[in-house]
Amino acid sequence: MATTHIHTHTDVHHDDHEHEHHEGNFWTNYIFSQDHKVIAKQFLITGIFWALFGGTLSVIFRLQLGFPEMSLEWMRPLLGGWITPEGKIDPEFYLALVTMHGTIMVFFVLTAGLSGTFSNFLIPLQIGARDMASGFMNMLSYWFFFLSSVIMLSSFFIETGPASGGWTVYPPLSALPQAMHGSGLGMTLWLVAMALFIVSTLLGGINYITTIINMRTRGMSFTRMPLTIWAFFFTAIIGLLSFPVLFAAALLLIFDRSFGTSFFLSDIYIGGEALANVGGSPILFQHLFWFLGHPEVYIVLLPALGITSEIIATNSRKPIFGYKAMIGSMLFIAILSFIVWAHHMFVTGMNPFLGSIFMLLTLIIAVPSAVKIFNYVTTLWKGNIRFTSGMLFSIGLVSFFLTGGITGIFLGNSAIDIQLHDTYFVVAHFHLVMGSASFFGMLAGIYHWYPKMFGRMMNEKLGYVHFWITFVGVYMVFFPMHYIGIAGFPRRYYSFTNFEFASGFTDLNALVSIAAILTLSAQFIFLFNFFYSMFRGRPAPANPWNSTTLEWTTPRNPGHGNWPGEIPAVYRWPYDYSKPGAKEDFIPQTVPYSETPESNLPHENELIKLESSNGNAIVVEGDKH
Amino acid sequence: MTTLIVVLGVVLVLMILYLIFRISTLVSVAKSKKETDVDSSNSTNALLFIVFMILGLGGFFWYSFAHFDSYTLPVASEHGALTDKLFWITMAVTVVAFVIISIIKFVFLYQYQYKEGRKAKFYPDNHYLELAWTIIPAIVLALLIFTGLRAWNDITAPASEDAEVIEVIAQQFAWTARYPGKDNVLGDYHYQKIDAINEFGLDLTDNKTFDDFKSLELHLPKGKEVLLKIRAKDVLHSVFLPHFRVKMDAVPGMPTQFKFIVTKTTEEMREETGNPEFNYELACTEICGQGHFSMKMNVIVHTEEDFAKWKAEQESWLSQNPDYLKNVPAGLRESAMIKAGISAETGMKFTQGDFGTAVGSN
Known part of the structure; x- marks a missing residue:
């Protein structure tokens, strides 16, 4: 039977643990650590660095857009020749800023920083495992990411500057060094860094999937997994299937750039000469890119949604509404995410018939997304809501997901997209629904699991201030962009002075820039809170949020192996909050039904027999003393 | 000096903020208030959400209606x-x-903000809902x-048979238009034939090219279907005609197209908007390099009669560049000269020294 099988598994890990319990030195404990918790923190700290870096880039180009008359001479010590003699940002460097902001935020912050941190940290803790299936591969995953980061960062220090053809790096622009400076060495570094990044993601993803399938503790059936784990599981699968396609695209682009092939190049006359390349197709690259690019949106978003589900249920003191519907909608989103990619390409010259197919599929994906929003709102209904910092950011996510998701209905409609494509409407849409929503999911996760990560509490008051400035700030940055987009302002424009139709809105653009500066500044409140609390925060109780899931049964600072004794067994789903009849308003997953006769539902009483027949109840008795 | 003062000021402000933070932390410790306790800030946060909702939705509707014309x-x-x-x-x-x-x-x-003693409703699902x-x-x-x-x-x-066919060619960082001339058919081109003067890459062995002409502005007729043929020479670009709701990428190696019918001439639009300076514009909306933001073409919409008149006034490309006659196969030269509107003596001048010296000091 399945239950006995699981039982033997745990025994094996128990032995592992005894074996692993040795003191390492500084290098093996903190640098080349194989402990999933340390690796998670490494991803987190690197992610925070990149978030600040990417955010700063955006503020620099917002200065140009919001205050085109302003002299940026004062940035010359930092940017040197990228400030023109007139004290403006060089137009080509502007494009580099836009490109690197996108690349860094999408991949390094919201993929590695979010998935890397929370998949690593929470999967073993929430399913009851000592560590990842392969600690070594997990360590490699971080160090490939680190290497990739170093290479990407180094492209800022070369003469021709970093890649600057947009984060989508469409050839031929990205393939021809004569088209712009950034397509030279900067683009080579971009491609190498991304190749390493993909290796890192795949190593991580394989580990997440293997761990979730094989290493769940006794009783942790799939339907008893927290939604966070479900989200990480789907995310890892999507990543595993789609990132290799980007790898192929990057490889072919490298061939085109360096070895004279013509995968994406054809009929080009540039710099006074006709190139020999014929037969390639730039559209092919777009297909390959968006075959990753669109699932990537969900790679970024699903973990944030998982984290939010957990935090909203905990702090509403209610079970998440429609647990199975939530899993179903995530599954549906995961599948659909693979067959909507060409909605990014309605007006690229792709066959219009394909356009209509992709429009149909795209709007279908709105249905499971809507279900998720309704389920979140219903979870709040008749709750007993505590506004912790984590809860505030989760609510912020739901708000952004709604606001940004709704504009997706416009853009998914190919007829309407003709006008809106590549305008600020698109910028507003994806920054809200994917950028800000996922970013808020990440912050929510940090606030919520900080006590488990560092054994101390973050300051709640500072968390509130951080939330309100950021929440209002993000809306002030991205909401006005809808108007600017409806007016037809194209994105990636260095200035709007050349066009009559796009000459207005200097007021809104200035407002957006001021809000962006304010929002970035507010993040320093978070940084202070984060590092200060690490050393001076109030020591965290074992289960500060009165949560049901397994990670809160570990000691305050769990060592390598997570639980000092045997791994606890699981008897119930993770959302037994405010169960009628129960003494407390939460029942941890480790409490068997046999101990809670007062709150059991009829079908749960029948499960009691199963609990005692395989001896689990005895284990729990032991834990209690 | 000012930099120093600014830096000192910032440091001072940060120190004051830190002090306030420390004091408030110490005060809360002295009051022995546990931070996890649900305190008054819970209801403050709940109230702030209502304030945010009212201001947010209010601002949204106010701006959307009050500034409707500007966006x-x-x-x-x-x-x-x-x-x-x-x-x-x-x-x-x-x-x-x-x-x-x-x-x-x-x-x-x-x-449903936290209230002491209240228990949340256990409501895990409802299939009907x-x-x-x-x-x-x-x-x-x-x-x-x-x-x-x-x-x-x-x-x-597909566009109708009698649509006005116009080609728009994109390159870093300019647009040019090619019109089919009197035969209403655009001639063949090949990218290998592009040079500094033959910027369309016209294939002069095709007799349809002879009367094609070039324009740096996009002239369009009102009320007649226009089929825009779009191509790019170097990298991706995108034709964006905001007032016509037209957008289509220009792709090197893969010609694209977009058909549409314009309903208002430039003059009519100037009256409607009350702006005598109004001009239709064509912008690039696919990142194409340094000059992306300045890649503009002026668009002029005529009535159908004015458009026909304008078209008739244009000189063919070949007549502007008669030295390219030498690239026309000998058997076609005569018809080329007629179609392009080149006088016999000009034609003689540029073809006599064929394969020799006469070509192109000027």
Whole structure:
């Protein structure tokens, strides 16, 4: 039977643990650590660095857009020749800023920083495992990411500057060094860094999937997994299937750039000469890119949604509404995410018939997304809501997901997209629904699991201030962009002075820039809170949020192996909050039904027999003393 | 010096903030208040959500109505009127949903904020409810999809036979237009034939090229279907005609096209907008390098008669560059000279020294 099988598994890990319990030195404990918790923190700290870096880039180009008359001479010590003699940002460097902001935020912050941190940290803790299936591969995953980061960062220090053809790096622009400076060495570094990044993601993803399938503790059936784990599981699968396609695209682009092939190049006359390349197709690259690019949106978003589900249920003191519907909608989103990619390409010259197919599929994906929003709102209904910092950011996510998701209905409609494509409407849409929503999911996760990560509490008051400035700030940055987009302002424009139709809105653009500066500044409140609390925060109780899931049964600072004794067994789903009849308003997953006769539902009483027949109840008795 | 003062000021402010933080922390410790206790800030946060909702929705509606004219571009094409209609229908549907869900969400946050002693309702699922909000959005979306599909199919359907064919060519960082001349057919081209003068890459062995002419402005007729043929020489670009709701990428190696009917001449638009300076514009909307933001072409819309008149006045490309006659096969030269409108003596001058010296000091 399945239950006995699981039982033997745990025994094996128990032995592992005894074996692993040795003191390492500084290098093996903190640098080349194989402990999933340390690796998670490494991803987190690197992610925070990149978030600040990417955010700063955006503020620099917002200065140009919001205050085109302003002299940026004062940035010359930092940017040197990228400030023109007139004290403006060089137009080509502007494009580099836009490109690197996108690349860094999408991949390094919201993929590695979010998935890397929370998949690593929470999967073993929430399913009851000592560590990842392969600690070594997990360590490699971080160090490939680190290497990739170093290479990407180094492209800022070369003469021709970093890649600057947009984060989508469409050839031929990205393939021809004569088209712009950034397509030279900067683009080579971009491609190498991304190749390493993909290796890192795949190593991580394989580990997440293997761990979730094989290493769940006794009783942790799939339907008893927290939604966070479900989200990480789907995310890892999507990543595993789609990132290799980007790898192929990057490889072919490298061939085109360096070895004279013509995968994406054809009929080009540039710099006074006709190139020999014929037969390639730039559209092919777009297909390959968006075959990753669109699932990537969900790679970024699903973990944030998982984290939010957990935090909203905990702090509403209610079970998440429609647990199975939530899993179903995530599954549906995961599948659909693979067959909507060409909605990014309605007006690229792709066959219009394909356009209509992709429009149909795209709007279908709105249905499971809507279900998720309704389920979140219903979870709040008749709750007993505590506004912790984590809860505030989760609510912020739901708000952004709604606001940004709704504009997706416009853009998914190919007829309407003709006008809106590549305008600020698109910028507003994806920054809200994917950028800000996922970013808020990440912050929510940090606030919520900080006590488990560092054994101390973050300051709640500072968390509130951080939330309100950021929440209002993000809306002030991205909401006005809808108007600017409806007016037809194209994105990636260095200035709007050349066009009559796009000459207005200097007021809104200035407002957006001021809000962006304010929002970035507010993040320093978070940084202070984060590092200060690490050393001076109030020591965290074992289960500060009165949560049901397994990670809160570990000691305050769990060592390598997570639980000092045997791994606890699981008897119930993770959302037994405010169960009628129960003494407390939460029942941890480790409490068997046999101990809670007062709150059991009829079908749960029948499960009691199963609990005692395989001896689990005895284990729990032991834990209690 | 000023830098130093600014830096010192910032440091001072940060120190004051830190002190305030420390003092408030110490005070709360002295009061022995546990931070996890749900305190007054819980209700403050709940209230702030209501304030945020009122100000946010209020600001949204106020700006959307008060500044309607500043963010809506006048529309001047047949399909544009239709896609605009779809846009506003979608807007109506989604704004209703958005407002309802937002209000419910924020009101729940306020109404169900923590109260001591109250127990939340254990409400794990309700299949009817879930079914309802799966099916209702699905139906609404299906309606939007079908209206959108019909519009899309019409817009992308093949152009009619007698459409005015105009070619727009993109390169870093300029647009040029090629018109088919009197024969109304664009001649062949090949990218290998492009040079500094033959910027279209005209293939002069094709007799359709002889009367093609070039324009640096895009002239369009009102009320007649225009088929824009679009190509790029170097990297991706995108033709964006905001007032006509037209957008289509220009792809090297893969010609694209877009058909549309303009409904207002430049003059009519100047009257409508009350702006005597008004001009239609063509912008690039696909990142193409340093000059992306300045890649502009002026667009002029005539009445059909004026357009025909303008067209008739244009000199063919070949007549402007008669030295290229030598690239025309000998057997076609005569007809080329007639079609391009080159006088016999000019023609003689440029073909006599064939394969020799006469070509192109000027």
